[in-house]
Amino acid sequence: AEEFKSKVGNDAIRIQNSSISNEILNALKNEKEKNERVTSRHSDSKNEKGQDSYEFVEWDEGEAANPCNFSTFKKWTIVLIVGQGALCATVCSSIIAMTYEAVELEFGISSQVATLGVTLFIFGLGLGPLFLGPLSEFYGRAPIYIWSYFFFVLFNIPVALAKNVETWLIGRFLSGFSGAAFLSVAGGSVSDLFRGPKLSLPMSVFSACPFLGPVVGPIIGGFINQHVSWRWTWYVQIIWTAVELALLIFFVPETYSPVLLKKKAQRLRKETGNERLRAPLELDERTILQATLFSCTVPFQLVAAEPMALVLNIWTSLLLGILYMFFSAFPIVFTAHGFDLEQKGLTFIGIGVGIIIATAVNPFFSRQVARRAERRNAGLPPAERTPPPPEDHLLKGLYGAVICPLALFWFAFTTYSSVHWVVPIIASVPFGFGMVLAYSSTFTFLVDAYRPYAASALAANSFMRSALAGAFPLFTVQMYHSLGTQWASALCAFLLLAIAPFP
Numbered sequence: 001a002e003e004f005k006s007k008v009g010n011d012a013i014r015i016q017n018s019s020i021s022n023e024i025l026n027a028l029k030n031e032k033e034k035n036e037r038v039t040s041r042h043s044d045s046k047n048e049k050g051q052d053s054y055e056f057v058e059w060d061e062g063e064a065a066n067p068c069n070f071s072t073f074k075k076w077t078i079v080l081i082v083g084q085g086a087l088c089a090t091v092c093s094s095i096i097a098m099t100y101e102a103v104e105l106e107f108g109i110s111s112q113v114a115t116l117g118v119t120l121f122i123f124g125l126g127l128g129p130l131f132l133g134p135l136s137e138f139y140g141r142a143p144i145y146i147w148s149y150f151f152f153v154l155f156n157i158p159v160a161l162a163k164n165v166e167t168w169l170i171g172r173f174l175s176g177f178s179g180a181a182f183l184s185v186a187g188g189s190v191s192d193l194f195r196g197p198k199l200s201l202p203m204s205v206f207s208a209c210p211f212l213g214p215v216v217g218p219i220i221g222g223f224i225n226q227h228v229s230w231r232w233t234w235y236v237q238i239i240w241t242a243v244e245l246a247l248l249i250f251f252v253p254e255t256y257s258p259v260l261l262k263k264k265a266q267r268l269r270k271e272t273g274n275e276r277l278r279a280p281l282e283l284d285e286r287t288i289l290q291a292t293l294f295s296c297t298v299p300f301q302l303v304a305a306e307p308m309a310l311v312l313n314i315w316t317s318l319l320l321g322i323l324y325m326f327f328s329a330f331p332i333v334f335t336a337h338g339f340d341l342e343q344k345g346l347t348f349i350g351i352g353v354g355i356i357i358a359t360a361v362n363p364f365f366s367r368q369v370a371r372r373a374e375r376r377n378a379g380l381p382p383a384e385r386t387p388p389p390p391e392d393h394l395l396k397g398l399y400g401a402v403i404c405p406l407a408l409f410w411f412a413f414t415t416y417s418s419v420h421w422v423v424p425i426i427a428s429v430p431f432g433f434g435m436v437l438a439y440s441s442t443f444t445f446l447v448d449a450y451r452p453y454a455a456s457a458l459a460a461n462s463f464m465r466s467a468l469a470g471a472f473p474l475f476t477v478q479m480y481h482s483l484g485t486q487w488a489s490a491l492c493a494f495l496l497l498a499i500a501p502f503p
Helices: 002-016 022-047 070-105 110-140 141-161 164-182 184-195 194-226 233-250 256-271 286-307 307-334 341-346 351-361 362-376 390-412 422-449 453-497
Strands: none
Touching: 002 453, 070 110, 070 141, 070 164, 070 184, 070 194, 070 233, 070 341, 110 141, 110 164, 110 184, 110 286, 110 307, 110 453, 141 164, 141 184, 141 233, 164 184, 164 453, 184 194, 184 422, 184 453, 194 233, 194 307, 194 341, 194 351, 194 362, 194 422, 256 286, 256 390, 286 307, 307 341, 307 390, 307 422, 307 453, 351 362, 362 390, 390 422, 390 453, 422 453
8 A cells, every 4th residue: 555655756756757747747746645635535525424544554564465475486477477478469469460361362352452451450469458458557457467467368269250251351350449448557567576777678578479479370370271271260269369368267366466456455444344444446436437548648748748658659669550561471481482372471580580589688788787786876875775777678679779770771671582581580580689678678667767658658558659550551462562571661661761860
């Protein structure tokens, strides 16, 4: 409870020492004052009856129910399961690229309409966090995980069994919306479990999952669609999501402290008979509709009032748009080398290798952040030591800002059919490497800087990323046919080069 009551105030102090704008600082202060007024109003009503004010429930020192005190094994189990949830959802976004030819033949549609299958799914991924992220901060993470993944399984069924393109496209949008929790809420779970320098590594592992997923999707889809019906793409996806749902139910407990403290207060009132025991969350008088409408505005307020968040969101959105552009571009590039469907899916291995390498070297950057914090606090008594500012997490993103455009230039001018096919695949390795550095640094910064609204900050990022990622595939084929594989890819590199100074 003490963390919940002081969260806004503590983060406001940290924010004053960072680059976050006065608008957000004032908003946080206003939110704190509003919470204090609610508490005061309840306390006064009790005092008028001659009773004492409420006693707020707090975590005891070393209490096992506090998520920060979970064992390391339990923390990492939760991180890996929710990371796998993000991996599964994003695999579903890209695996469809290997079904285009079969779907076009069966439904009698054009390639542009088939591409809507990935576009609508990504739009669903972008819209979902605007509702699911804020709701998780009000009702907790676990219920959002379970219900969203239940509907994720459910809405993939009509995609697998569709008899017409309308059913197929509607199912894609609804399944994307349902699976979106793991692109925002999961980041909040990671921040519930880890603090300070210890946050960087698990956040890097989680950040890699949503980007490894789109790479793994075409690889799996290529093998499936080369040998069996396109519908088996979704049968496999449904089986995977059902297993993930079972893991969430049995192995992922609630991690959001305000919700856990509310349950603790209810238990203590029942055990002790002391009706003055309360958790701060219990004094929130908002209805579900009021809470949802209010919380859905927070992501847009962050983007509108905070230039740093806006720039980082644009940067990461462009990166994801280019990644999803590759799902249409790679088949065009490697058709010139005579690749079949299975082989085209394997061409994404290069990006996957880069993503894995970036995740593996993350401890190096974590130690950098820790060393900077040690130097900053050198000679200070423990009470005066401060955690590293959120901006320290952006240091590794600087490497990504340089590496990604260079890798794209390399890829662009090695896509000639006269150049061996392995060269552009090798060029995609540093692109995957730099992309994860960019995303890991951005995600960790957003969670650490806007901790009271971590899920909402990630929801804003997810919304902007999904808008570009969904739009880019719609014009990829036309752009590559008009400009050629070299200059179409080089155009993307120039866009990244133009935005490189901002991070």
